[in-house]
Amino acid sequence: MSMLESKEITKVFGAKTAVDHVTLQLDAGHVYAMLGPNGSGKTTWMKMAAGLCKPTGGEIRFQGEPVSIESRKHVAYMSTEPYFYSWMTVRDVGVYYSDFFQDYSAERYRQLLQRMELTEDLKTRALSSGMMAKLKIAVTLARDAQVYMLDEPFNGIDLLARDEIRACILEAASEDKLMLLSSHLVEEMEAIADCAVFIREGKLIECVDLDTMRTEMGVSMTDRYRQIYGHAGEVQA
Amino acid sequence: MQYDANIPIWLQVMTMLQTDIATGQRPPGEKLPSGRDLALSCSINPNTAARVYQELEKTGLCVTRRGLGTFVTEDTARIARLREELARQAVAQFVKTVKELGISPQEALRMVTEEENE
Numbered sequence: 001m002s003m004l005e006s007k008e009i010t011k012v013f014g015a016k017t018a019v020d021h022v023t024l025q026l027d028a029g030h031v032y033a034m035l036g037p038n039g040s041g042k043t044t045w046m047k048m049a050a051g052l053c054k055p056t057g058g059e060i061r062f063q064g065e066p067v068s069i070e071s072r073k074h075v076a077y078m079s080t081e082p083y084f085y086s087w088m089t090v091r092d093v094g095v096y097y098s099d100f101f102q103d104y105s106a107e108r109y110r111q112l113l114q115r116m117e118l119t120e121d122l123k124t125r126a127l128s129s130g131m132m133a134k135l136k137i138a139v140t141l142a143r144d145a146q147v148y149m150l151d152e153p154f155n156g157i158d159l160l161a162r163d164e165i166r167a168c169i170l171e172a173a174s175e176d177k178l179m180l181l182s183s184h185l186v187e188e189m190e191a192i193a194d195c196a197v198f199i200r201e202g203k204l205i206e207c208v209d210l211d212t213m214r215t216e217m218g219v220s221m222t223d224r225y226r227q228i229y230g231h232a233g234e235v236q237a
Numbered sequence: 238m239q240y241d242a243n244i245p246i247w248l249q250v251m252t253m254l255q256t257d258i259a260t261g262q263r264p265p266g267e268k269l270p271s272g273r274d275l276a277l278s279c280s281i282n283p284n285t286a287a288r289v290y291q292e293l294e295k296t297g298l299c300v301t302r303r304g305l306g307t308f309v310t311e312d313t314a315r316i317a318r319l320r321e322e323l324a325r326q327a328v329a330q331f332v333k334t335v336k337e338l339g340i341s342p343q344e345a346l347r348m349v350t351e352e353e354n355e
Contacts, residue, residue: 031282166280173283190242194282211245211285220242 003178009058018044020202029175033193034182041202042182050077076145091120109142154185247288259320
């Protein structure tokens, strides 16, 4: 049984079909890179998997059961946009999380803040966009969840902090957990992801094992990205 | 470590470990990091790290003892063979490059001797 499984899942917003009959199985023990240009449906798929928006059609399951309030206890989702109140300090953000999630660890949060070079007395409204991005990662990874979905974890973050984030992601990854990352900084994920999910215009193009792809096709994830989305969008097999 | 994203990552990390074993930086019988520690220290996926050890084991360069971890082989003849394999790969690459430059093997050998004596 897959940890996360979507069957023919579809989401329509008015005239726009954001996710179009996507059937996808994601297993524990892997770090998946979810790739696609802006507006290809990555975030919408993740939000449905997190139980934050309902599919128009099809279904999505977490450990065999439909995604629900119950599954949210085990799924840690980090959205691209910040979602903290401006009056909160970094410490308050931790308290806010501890109220919501039983798997949240204050100890882990403190460790992660230290590594991200953030202090607890900082006001969230005073944070730069890079600091806010690091805060979101720290508080998300402070949960001991079974699924981590990080939407754009490298956005707006400097080179050295990106190294630290990669290390934190690898530490959180394990045989019984599933990690799903979306990023436009494809190169950042080459070595830490072992599988890639390519999505275009709401449709699944392919889900591949990266080292197998490198061996069989001699291409990197970045090359494959260009093949799929470049050249006016013609898929090159 | 920077990786060439076109080449399987496990292969690159395995080559790095092979070099360490061939040069004696990781001596026969030495305990190797756990798969997890290898993943963290090399910033690679844990499955990739596991693959590295599987492949090293297949070629007899390391052994996994249940519950104890993975160790460099104590078979020094095997390590000597590895050293030769790696040297031959380096030579093959060298020969290919000088050939592309249109330099004869004799000329190249003379240059090697000169470089040695500098």
